[in-house]
Amino acid sequence: MSNSPHTGSTLVKRGLADMLRGGVIMDVVNPEQAKIAEDSGAVAVMALERVPSDIRRDGGVARMSDPKMIQDIQATVTIPVMAKARIGHFAEAQILQALDVDYIDESEVLTPADEVNHIDKWAFTVPFVCGATNLGEALRRIAEGACLIRSKGEAGTGNVVEAVRHLRTINQQIRRLQTADASELFSLAKDLQAPLPLVQEVAERGELPVPLFCAGGISTPADAALVLQLGAQAVFVGSGIFKSEDPIRMAAAIVEATTHYLDASVVAKVSTGLGDAMKGWETATLETRLAERGW
Amino acid sequence: MVRVGVLALQGDVREHREMLESLEVEVVSVKRPEDLRDIRGIIFPGGESTAIAHLLRSSGLKDPLSELIQQGFPVFGTCAGLILLSREILDGRADQWSFGALDVAVRRNGYGRQIASFEVPVEVDGIGQVEAVFIRAPKIEQAANEVTVLASLDKDGTHPVLVRNGNLWGCSFHPELTTDSRIHDAFVQSL
Numbered sequence: 001m002s003n004s005p006h007t008g009s010t011l012v013k014r015g016l017a018d019m020l021r022g023g024v025i026m027d028v029v030n031p032e033q034a035k036i037a038e039d040s041g042a043v044a045v046m047a048l049e050r051v052p053s054d055i056r057r058d059g060g061v062a063r064m065s066d067p068k069m070i071q072d073i074q075a076t077v078t079i080p081v082m083a084k085a086r087i088g089h090f091a092e093a094q095i096l097q098a099l100d101v102d103y104i105d106e107s108e109v110l111t112p113a114d115e116v117n118h119i120d121k122w123a124f125t126v127p128f129v130c131g132a133t134n135l136g137e138a139l140r141r142i143a144e145g146a147c148l149i150r151s152k153g154e155a156g157t158g159n160v161v162e163a164v165r166h167l168r169t170i171n172q173q174i175r176r177l178q179t180a181d182a183s184e185l186f187s188l189a190k191d192l193q194a195p196l197p198l199v200q201e202v203a204e205r206g207e208l209p210v211p212l213f214c215a216g217g218i219s220t221p222a223d224a225a226l227v228l229q230l231g232a233q234a235v236f237v238g239s240g241i242f243k244s245e246d247p248i249r250m251a252a253a254i255v256e257a258t259t260h261y262l263d264a265s266v267v268a269k270v271s272t273g274l275g276d277a278m279k280g281w282e283t284a285t286l287e288t289r290l291a292e293r294g295w
Numbered sequence: 296m297v298r299v300g301v302l303a304l305q306g307d308v309r310e311h312r313e314m315l316e317s318l319e320v321e322v323v324s325v326k327r328p329e330d331l332r333d334i335r336g337i338i339f340p341g342g343e344s345t346a347i348a349h350l351l352r353s354s355g356l357k358d359p360l361s362e363l364i365q366q367g368f369p370v371f372g373t374c375a376g377l378i379l380l381s382r383e384i385l386d387g388r389a390d391q392w393s394f395g396a397l398d399v400a401v402r403r404n405g406y407g408r409q410i411a412s413f414e415v416p417v418e419v420d421g422i423g424q425v426e427a428v429f430i431r432a433p434k435i436e437q438a439a440n441e442v443t444v445l446a447s448l449d450k451d452g453t454h455p456v457l458v459r460n461g462n463l464w465g466c467s468f469h470p471e472l473t474t475d476s477r478i479h480d481a482f483v484q485s486l
Contacts, residue, residue, distance in 0.1 A: 005413040012412045015430045015472050019341045019374070022305040038388070041349035043305060043342065078388055078403055079343050080431065102409035102431070125410050252353075259304050259350050260326065 008125035010147070016080065016102065016127060017148035017211045020044060020234050024224070024255050025213075027051050027238040030069065031076035037241075040251035044080040044102070046236065047073040052109045052156030053239035053278065056288065062110045064092040067099055074100070082129070087294055088114025090123075097126045103148070105129045106141075108293035109155045109238075116295065121145030131215065133166045133291055135173035139194035139202070142210055149208055151232070152291040153216010156239050158280030160223045162291055163216040167230045170212065177203040216291070219244070219277040221257030221270050228261035245275030297486055300325040300334040304350035306342020306375060310471035314479045328359045335486045336369035336462075339376025341430070341469050344403070345388055347375055364396045369462035371482045377401060377465035378433050385436065397463045398439035399455075405434025417468075419446040419457060422477045427456060427468035435467060 006012075023043030028034040029051060037045050049065045050058065064085055074081045080102035085092035087106055092113075096104050106119050108131050121128040122145035131152035132138035138149045151170070153163030173192070180188055180203060189199040201209055214232035218224055219240035227235060235258055237251075244250040253270035260266035283289075296319065301311045303324035315322045315338070323334050331337075337360075339347075351357040364370060364380075372380045379393050383400035406412070406429055417427045420443075427446070435455045438444065446457035456467040457478070462485070470478040 003416060005415040007411060007413045009414055011428055011472060012414055012430060015428055015469060016409055016412065018307040018310060018472065019343065019430060021307060021309070021342075022303075023343060023346055038345060041346045041353075043346045078386070079345060080409065097410065100408045100410055127409065255346070255349070256353060259354070263326075 013127035013147040014210055017129070020080075020213075021211060022259060023234050024251075024258050025082065025234065025236045026241055026251060027236070028073060028242070031072050033242055033247075034073045034077045036248055037251060038077045038079050040248065041255035042079060042251065043234070044082055045073060045077060046082045046084065046105065046238075047101075048084055051239040051242060052290070053158070053243055054156075055109060056156040064089070064095065064110070067095065070096075070099055070101060084110055085119070086110040087112040088117050088119060090119045093119050093124060093128075097124055101126060103127055103129055106146075107131065108152055108290045112293050118144050118294070129213070131291070131294060132170065134169045135202070136192035136194045137294065138170060138208060138212075139192065139198045142198060142208070143195045147210050148213060149210055150213040150215040150236055152294070153214070153218070154283045154286065155216050155290050157217050157283055157286070158219040158240060158243070158278040159283050160217040160219070160226065162283055163214050163218065163227060164230065166216075166291075167214060167227060167232055170208075171231050174202055174206060174208075178206050218254070219280060220274075221253045221267050224254050224257045225261040225264075225267045228258060234258070239278055243278035249274055250277070296321045297483065298323055298334045299483065299486070300330065300337040302337060302339050302347070302356075302376070304354060304356075305346050306340040307469070307471060308340050310469075311338045311340050311373075314471050314476050315483070317476055318480055318483055320483055325356070326354060328355050331356075331359055331363065336371070336482070338482075339370060339372035339379050340471070341374035341376065344375040344378040345391060347379065348392060361394055364394050364463075367462050369482070369486055370396075371464040371466070371479075372397075373466045373469055373471060374430065374432055377467060378403060380463055380465050383437075397458070397460055397465050398442055399435050399458060399465060400437040401433040402436050403433055404431050405436065406432050415448070417446045417448065417456060419478065421445075422481060425470065425475050425478065426473050427470075428472045429468045432467045435465070
């Protein structure tokens with residue numbers, strides 16, 4: 001133990017993710033939405049210029065948000081403010097760290113800047129969250145320094161099917177490691193394309209070394225209750241709130257469902273008369289699959 | 296076996312549960328008013344104080360807890376949990392409420408945003424040195440005379456980070472994130 005204060009340690013970086021457990025992190029595009037999110041009980045907001053469904057609709061290159069909008073949101077709320085950098089775009093991440101954002105999401109929702117490498121996240125004091133579709137991908141991101149893993153889902157679709165696939169895949173692969181004999185872990189690590197020490201750690205603990213949250217397509221309180229029961233420890237809601245008919249009620253209802261996910265009577269109550277959820281997309285018809293971004 | 300509750304609306308509930316379980320305490324996750332039955336004390340975990348405050352209201356836990364606390368029910372609050380216990384919240388939301396039972400004034404995120412979050416060893420009265428993990432932590436800016444300072448960032452006790460007033464314990468940092476259960480043990484022993 002050193003006697004002087006130590007910032008940016010793994011404990012401190014992963015610790016903030018622990019504090020977000022059981023909560024809802026909401027995508028917001030302006031201070032008004034950020035205020036609604038905080039009023040509704042969000043544990044953090046993700047500040048971005050366009051929610052994923054609009055990025056999907058508009059096309060073009062999606063980049064880090066204007067620092068001005070991030071700062072305006074930081075000035076509005078007291079809860080943590082996260083922001084997205086493009087995959088591999090460490091200069092965007094440096095800017096976000098200089099802006100004092102609380103968590104950086106190296107996100108497939110933005111257009112990737114590097115088709116081979118992700119950001120070296122150990123080089124930063126601010127912690128990172130990264131998406132994953134399977135265990136190997138999750139462990140590669142953790143090896144690069146990610147302190148929180150979320151499912152990718154298929155952002156902006158309002159369709160939870162991909163997030164469910166990713167959570168189930170990660171959990172199945174973890175169970176497989178738990179039943180493996182120690183001598184099988186070498187070959188399993190090779191199959192997962194993940195570092196052996198992390199594979200051994202997961203086999204031992206039966207879970208990722210960092211918290212696992214769910215993102216991508218969550219649009220209703222029932223969706224939140226579903227993914228929490230599938231093992232997610234908190235949820236990111238992107239387009240699902242502010243693209244719904246009554247965002248204020250939807251936000252509060254998803255917060256309640258996230259806390260009381262095992263109590264179907266509470267989830268039923270908050271689901272009643274909510275108005276329309278976002279319209280959503282059938283993922284089989286999509287031209288762009290954001291979840292395929294990331295390597 | 297003594298039964299202790301952990302307020303389980305949001306936050307690092309699991310770490311507190313594990314810490315208590317390691318002390319052979321029977322742990323109850325408190326999400327509804329009926330969960331308060333038959334517990335001897337409760338821990339308010341770390342998390343987001345605004346979210347937990349919101350959920351305390353909607354779950355119907357706020358009023359029965361408030362009544363219990365006024366009657367002297369033991370509570371140990373870490374980080375967000377400390378904020379919920381404090382008499383005064385500085386830099387909070389304009390409408391942020393608290394149980395107001397522990398006579399301290401705390402500044403939300405008083406040590407800065409996440410980039411400034413830190414860990415440092417501190418000396419705790421009667422326990423010794425512990426590793427203290429501060430995450431967007433509240434800063435105790437003022438403590439009434441009857442509040443005992445159990446740990447401070449300064450040697451002269453002017454910068455309290457762990458305080459106690461009778462049955463109420465408040466901590467700016469997160470003992471539950473480490474493997475050192477001595478502070479939890481002191482709370483449990485006091486029950």
